[in-house]
Amino acid sequence: MKKLCTADQMHHMDQTAMYGKYKIAPVVLMENAGHAVVEKAKDLIISWHNKRVIVFCGKGNNGGDGFVIARHILAEGARVFVYVLGKDASYSTEANYHLQTLYAMAEEGSCVIENYAEGNEDNQQLHQRLKETDIIVDAIVGTGFHGQLHNPATFLVRCINDAAKNGKIKVIAVDIPTGVNTDTGEISGNGEEHTGEPIYADMTVTFGALKRGMQFYPGKKCCGSIVWDPIGMPVSLLRNREQNAAYLLETADIERVLCSRAPDSHKGTHGTIAVVSGSRDMIGAPLMTCRGAMRAGAGKIFLRVPEQTASYCIGKLPEIMVRGIGSGSEFSENDVFQILEEAKKWTVIAIGPGMGKNSKTKTFIQEVIRNTTCPIVIDADALNLIHSEKEFISPYGKRIIMTPHLAEFSRLSGVSIAEVKKDVIEAAKHFVHEWNVTLVLKGAPTVIVSSDAQTVYVNPTGNAGMAAGGMGDVLTGMIAAFAAHDGMPDLCAAACSGVFIHGAAGDYCYNKYGPYGYSPCEVADAIPRVIKALEIAGDTASEDRNLFGMMESI
Numbered sequence: 300m301k302k303l304c305t306a307d308q309m310h311h312m313d314q315t316a317m318y319g320k321y322k323i324a325p326v327v328l329m330e331n332a333g334h335a336v337v338e339k340a341k342d343l344i345i346s347w348h349n350k351r352v353i354v355f356c357g358k359g360n361n362g363g364d365g366f367v368i369a370r371h372i373l374a375e376g377a378r379v380f381v382y383v384l385g386k387d388a389s390y391s392t393e394a395n396y397h398l399q400t401l402y403a404m405a406e407e408g409s410c411v412i413e414n415y416a417e418g419n420e421d422n423q424q425l426h427q428r429l430k431e432t433d434i435i436v437d438a439i440v441g442t443g444f445h446g447q448l449h450n451p452a453t454f455l456v457r458c459i460n461d462a463a464k465n466g467k468i469k470v471i472a473v474d475i476p477t478g479v480n481t482d483t484g485e486i487s488g489n490g491e492e493h494t495g496e497p498i499y500a501d502m503t504v505t506f507g508a509l510k511r512g513m514q515f516y517p518g519k520k521c522c523g524s525i526v527w528d529p530i531g532m533p534v535s536l537l538r539n540r541e542q543n544a545a546y547l548l549e550t551a552d553i554e555r556v557l558c559s560r561a562p563d564s565h566k567g568t569h570g571t572i573a574v575v576s577g578s579r580d581m582i583g584a585p586l587m588t589c590r591g592a593m594r595a596g597a598g599k600i601f602l603r604v605p606e607q608t609a610s611y612c613i614g615k616l617p618e619i620m621v622r623g624i625g626s627g628s629e630f631s632e633n634d635v636f637q638i639l640e641e642a643k644k645w646t647v648i649a650i651g652p653g654m655g656k657n658s659k660t661k662t663f664i665q666e667v668i669r670n671t672t673c674p675i676v677i678d679a680d681a682l683n684l685i686h687s688e689k690e691f692i693s694p695y696g697k698r699i700i701m702t703p704h705l706a707e708f709s710r711l712s713g714v715s716i717a718e719v720k721k722d723v724i725e726a727a728k729h730f731v732h733e734w735n736v737t738l739v740l741k742g743a744p745t746v747i748v749s750s751d752a753q754t755v756y757v758n759p760t761g762n763a764g765m766a767a768g769g770m771g772d773v774l775t776g777m778i779a780a781f782a783a784h785d786g787m788p789d790l791c792a793a794a795c796s797g798v799f800i801h802g803a804a805g806d807y808c809y810n811k812y813g814p815y816g817y818s819p820c821e822v823a824d825a826i827p828r829v830i831k832a833l834e835i836a837g838d839t840a841s842e843d844r845n846l847f848g849m850m851e852s853i
């Protein structure tokens with residue numbers, strides 16, 4: 300997994316590298332950062348040779364990286380214009396050091412430097428150069444950005460975005476696109492026209508650690524492809540676990556917790572999953588949950604639905620065992636006894652999909668939670684029914700996984716969707732502090748929080764083709780199956796495995812069918828292929844474990 304840092308955490312990492320025990324000279328770290336951009340950008344632009352490039356350098360250290368970039372690409376044969384937004388004296392020692400080198404080179408005529416801080420800018424000339432350029436380097440503002448962009452950044456960013464609209468000019472962002480909040484992914488101008496919009500880059504080369512804001516919309520949309528470079532940071536700083544940590548899940552993390560099946564295992568080894576769900580109008584939902592559980596490798600699956608819906612379910616999935624409970628078309632408290640009689644034999648319960656909104660069902664859910672001891676995955680209608688019951692849920696939180704999408708989360712937490720979106724990670728952590736559960740906050744991207752609220756995982760898989768009814772139902776079954784999986788370390792690992800593999804199965808369908816119309820059942824049916832690809836990835840020594848390539852070859 301890769302660390303996802305806030306601006307403060309990045310600053311701390313930089314400071315420790317430079318002034319802690321490692322004593323890396325600041326000028327060297329900046330040199331490494333600038334050089335990393337020059338090298339990594341070749342994936343996009345192939346070569347700097349003979350390219351016309353404008354490098355916009357802001358007043359902080361992000362601008363300092365820009366000076367280094369300018370020097371290196373000159374050596375590679377680019378024609379370079381450097382716009383310097385700060386005054387010499389206001390730059391950090393290391394940025395100024397690189398700026399002076401660049402001045403010396405400009406004196407020899409190698410490049411053109413425009414001092415944009417003097418107030419006598421020739422914008423006519425700037426527009427002309429923007430028209431003629433091949434590449435723009437955005438070193439205006441990096442992790443030091445806060446609030447809304449102000450001039451001259453606002454003006455320059457608009458000019459850059461306008462010039463690049465035709466798609467012929469490539470925009471490369473240094474560390475993070477100007478105008479994207481490092482911690483949250485909020486953008487300057489909030490996407491409104493005629494405000495201080497952010498840079499929309501084709502590629503972002505980011506340093507030391509990935510930034511949280513680059514994984515969340517709308518910031519993610521500004522980054523283009525994201526390339527990471529360690530810039531010579533000591534490995535312990537790159538890898539150490541820390542307080543308030545967030546991580547981006549990777550193939551290797553999931554492959555590590557999904558142990559391969561013991562050759563002498565039997566159906567009892569792989570868990571007994573009970574899907575307790577459904578109501579008259581929504582009987583497809585629990586069936587999709589069962590399908591998710593089956594494809595994720597559950598040993599045995601029991602579907603328990605209200606009696607009046609049972610005849611519809613029987614035989615729909617021959618692999619599962621169906622029984623009608625009580626006598627109605629929705630669960631009620633009268634049905635609890637029948638469920639509890641069986642529950643002792645169940646490894647994990649999945650509850651909620653298609654359960655309806657009848658208030659009698661709420662008591663049923665509470666009694667099932669109160670009187671069982673196994674892990675429970677709570678989704679969909681069950682979340683809506685227990686929406687204000689955090690005092691009831693929290694004592695059982697250590698064995699509960701809740702899987703709300705944003706609207707369900709908003710109802711549960713009482714925080715508006717708009718407010719949650721401003722900082723998804725903080726909203727999710729705050730929720731877990733109060734509810735004590737393992738949380739799967741579904742969305743783009745999905746965020747998983749461990750029940751001690753210490754660690755946040757962000758999922759990189761999945762695509763907008765998954766925005767279709769029933770996808771979440773499949774995920775619920777998968778998480779339940781993984782929670783029962785032999786050797787699964789804990790509920791958080793099960794939740795991460797479910798979310799990652801669910802998204803990867805969606806990505807497989809996207810590649811096969813395109814973004815429209817693949818179904819939740821097709822996603823479920825792609826799960827074994829993803830798990831097989833994970834096994835192959837585990838056997839592959841290569842660092843670059845391309846899960847997707849492996850799925851294609853299966």
Ligand SMILES: NC(=O)C1=CN([C@@H]2O[C@H](COP(=O)(O)OP(=O)(O)OC[C@H]3O[C@@H](n4cnc5c(N)ncnc54)[C@H](O)[C@@H]3O)[C@@H](O)[C@H]2O)[C@@H](O)CC1
Binds near residue numbers: 359443446452473
């Ligand atoms: N030693 C380090 O700390 C390293 C830092 N590096 C670079 O340094 C960057 C961080 O440097 P800084 O902390 O100097 O910050 P930045 O250079 O990212 O931003 C600070 C500058 O941006 C301006 N600014 C902030 N908000 C603004 C707004 N809303 N509108 C217009 N201008 C705004 C500030 O006035 C200030 O001049 C990183 O993103 C990275 O590119 C790299 O060189 C690697 C090493």
Ligand SMILES: Nc1ncnc2c1ncn2[C@@H]1O[C@H](COP(=O)(O)OP(=O)(O)O)[C@@H](O)[C@H]1O
Binds near residue numbers: 741743764773
């Ligand atoms: N744009 C998207 N990008 C990535 N994943 C998505 C996107 N839209 C939806 N998903 C995923 O699809 C699933 C949808 O779940 P949910 O909203 O609960 O659907 P339902 O309730 O209809 O089953 C979630 O896992 C979510 O993360």
Ligand SMILES: [K+]
Binds near residue numbers: 361437438439441
């Ligand atoms: K930048």
